Amino acid sequence: MGPSPAFDQFGTSPTPDRGGKRSNLDFRLHITPLHFFFQLRFPIQRKLKLAQVHKQRKAKRKKLFISRVLAMATNTQEQQSQAGRHQEVGHKSLLQSDALYQYILETSVYPREPEPMKELRELTAKHPWNLMTTSADEGQFLNMLLKLINAKNTMEIGVYTGYSLLATALAIPDDGKILAMDVNRENYELGLPVIQKAGVAHKIDFKEGPALPVLDQLVEDEKNHGSFDFIFVDADKDNYLNYHKRLIELVKVGGLIGYDNTLWNGSVVAPPDAPLRKYVRYYRDFVMELNKALAVDPRIEICMLPVGDGITLCRRVK
Amino acid sequence: MATNTTQEQQPAAGRHQEVGHKSLLQSDALYQYILETSVYPMEPEPMKELRELTAKHPWNLMTTSADEGQFLNMLLKLINAKNTMEIGVYTGYSLLATALALPDDGKILAMDINRENYELGLPVIRKAGVAHKIEFKEGPAMPVLDKLVEDEKNHGSYDFIFVDADKDNYLNYHKRLIELVKVGGLIGYDNTLWNGSVVAPPDAPLRKYVRYYRDFVLELNKALAVDPRIEICMLPVGDGITLCRRVK
Numbered sequence: 001m002g003p004s005p006a007f008d009q010f011g012t013s014p015t016p017d018r019g020g021k022r023s024n025l026d027f028r029l030h031i032t033p034l035h036f037f038f039q040l041r042f043p044i045q046r047k048l049k050l051a052q053v054h055k056q057r058k059a060k061r062k063k064l065f066i067s068r069v070l071a072m073a074t075n076t077q078e079q080q081s082q083a084g085r086h087q088e089v090g091h092k093s094l095l096q097s098d099a100l101y102q103y104i105l106e107t108s109v110y111p112r113e114p115e116p117m118k119e120l121r122e123l124t125a126k127h128p129w130n131l132m133t134t135s136a137d138e139g140q141f142l143n144m145l146l147k148l149i150n151a152k153n154t155m156e157i158g159v160y161t162g163y164s165l166l167a168t169a170l171a172i173p174d175d176g177k178i179l180a181m182d183v184n185r186e187n188y189e190l191g192l193p194v195i196q197k198a199g200v201a202h203k204i205d206f207k208e209g210p211a212l213p214v215l216d217q218l219v220e221d222e223k224n225h226g227s228f229d230f231i232f233v234d235a236d237k238d239n240y241l242n243y244h245k246r247l248i249e250l251v252k253v254g255g256l257i258g259y260d261n262t263l264w265n266g267s268v269v270a271p272p273d274a275p276l277r278k279y280v281r282y283y284r285d286f287v288m289e290l291n292k293a294l295a296v297d298p299r300i301e302i303c304m305l306p307v308g309d310g311i312t313l314c315r316r317v318k
Numbered sequence: 319m320a321t322n323t324t325q326e327q328q329p330a331a332g333r334h335q336e337v338g339h340k341s342l343l344q345s346d347a348l349y350q351y352i353l354e355t356s357v358y359p360m361e362p363e364p365m366k367e368l369r370e371l372t373a374k375h376p377w378n379l380m381t382t383s384a385d386e387g388q389f390l391n392m393l394l395k396l397i398n399a400k401n402t403m404e405i406g407v408y409t410g411y412s413l414l415a416t417a418l419a420l421p422d423d424g425k426i427l428a429m430d431i432n433r434e435n436y437e438l439g440l441p442v443i444r445k446a447g448v449a450h451k452i453e454f455k456e457g458p459a460m461p462v463l464d465k466l467v468e469d470e471k472n473h474g475s476y477d478f479i480f481v482d483a484d485k486d487n488y489l490n491y492h493k494r495l496i497e498l499v500k501v502g503g504l505i506g507y508d509n510t511l512w513n514g515s516v517v518a519p520p521d522a523p524l525r526k527y528v529r530y531y532r533d534f535v536l537e538l539n540k541a542l543a544v545d546p547r548i549e550i551c552m553l554p555v556g557d558g559i560t561l562c563r564r565v566k
Contacts, residue, residue, distance in 0.1 A: 094348065095343060095344060095554055096514050097514065100511065100517050102517075103511075104511075107539050108542070108551070108552040109552075112549065140551055144561065144563055147549075147563065148396060148397050148563065256396065266345065268348070268351055269347040269348050269350075269351045291355050291356065292355065294356070295355055295356050301360065301392060302356050302360065303389050303392045304352045304355065304385075305389065305555060306348075315395065
């Protein structure tokens with residue numbers, strides 16, 4: 001195959017944003033005679049190489065898109081924040097006032113928050129993408145819920161720095177297990193020292209990468225069907241329904257799946273002309289579709305709780 | 319008195335006229351969305367019937383809201399509750415939600431000072447085939463609880479206790495209930511966010527009964543937060559439920 005410096009360069013250089021889709025034929029701008037020779041000489045290899053490059057660029061574009069969107073969301077949030085004391089990490093106020101939310105946090109969450117969770121929360125607050133984290137009240141709720149249902153074998157899709165993961169790990173018994181998946185290992189490793197210090201890291205089996213392939217593999221083996229007590233999904237909203245198709249097999253009858261962010265910052269009821277951030281508007285359709293689908297799924301009973309950004313609890317009944 | 323004042327002063331909010339709705343959420347629209355997307359489509363027929371019956375009652379402000387009923391129903395199934403208690407029944411919406419969740423040999427000790435309201439809803443509960451699980455006692459709950467606590471046999475015998483009654487007595491109930499609920503069991507105190515008034519500034523215009531009971535609610539919340547025998551979680555469902563899981 002003909003290696004060309006052009007490909008490497010385009011893989012990593014920060015080219016100006018042209019908006020829209022970039023053509024994967026951009027490599028033509030840096031063509032050398034040698035390059036022509038190799039193109040004509042090895043057409044099949046060229047096609048394979050193109051396909052590979054296209055895939056890499058798509059992945060990089062997606063990663064760039066996500067980080068830009070988050071940066072934009074965080075910046076906007078900073079611009080809009082009041083001078084008041086409410087600066088909670090991960091707060092998306094579904095309640096009638098920030099004051100009420102603050103009251104809940106100060107009366108019943110913070111006084112009870114385990115030290116490791118407090119530490120992880122404060123660590124995450126410094127991270128530029130802290131918008132993604134699970135809020136403290138949600139962490140407390142998950143922790144209690146898991147103890148109430150005596151959960152032992154759980155799964156988590158979407159980890160970030162691991163706040164809800166830690167809440168889970170602290171709730172399940174010492175021989176409990178969590179299969180945790182996230183496309184980004186770095187963020188998980190940011191929080192891992194805290195989880196290790198808390199003495200619960202041994203319960204976690206972390207897999208980096210998209211969840212769907214892992215789920216597909218699990219579903220293939222009948223042994224895994226109905227083997228999970230609790231599954232928490234806090235990831236890419238445009239894939240929730242795809243996850244659901246697999247998770248409904250993997251969770252046990254009587255077990256629980258929790259889908260996070262199902263009230264999507266209250267935007268599920270925003271009028272069509274309301275000013276919404278791009279990513280909020282983009283994912284809103286998926287969220288609303290998910291909500292409709294879950295409501296009519298006969299295999300589950302559901303309950304939408306206005307905790308955090310909205311969690312829909314789905315109890316498998318058949 | 320409270321109901322009359324409330325209903326007259328409430329602005330006409332379009333189609334949102336939900337029974338028992340006390341909007342803790344950012345908008346009525348959001349609350350309506352939850353109800354229409356995930357509560358009403360799934361609501362069992364008896365519960366729907368009881369809710370509509372209660373809507374005609376002058377004191378319907380007191381009833382448990384539909385989203386709260388759904389949550390209680392799921393919670394009870396999740397914890398495999400069998401022996402429960404309810405203090406404060408009114409027409410029985412949360413009682414029915416509970417009865418539908420328990421197994422056929424499940425039991426509910428239900429107490430309310432007013433038997434008439436309970437008997438309003440009882441036909442619906444009977445029709446649902448779950449009335450046999452309920453033991454209703456008319457009158458104040460305190461004497462009943464005191465008697466239960468006297469007998470050691472009753473200590474730790476309840477899986478779940480739901481308190482939705484006179485707020486000025488919650489802490490008194492708590493002293494007894496903490497003995498009666500089992501370790502690992504759950505007590506739920508309703509209305510602990512008290513219409514959001516827990517954070518109202520001192521000069522805010524509040525209805526008399528809201529202001530009167532608010533102090534008790536604030537005191538309760540503080541006390542529960544530091545009680546070492548329980549782990550707590552305040553959920554903004556309905557008018558706010560504080561779940562207390564007994565740990566020792």
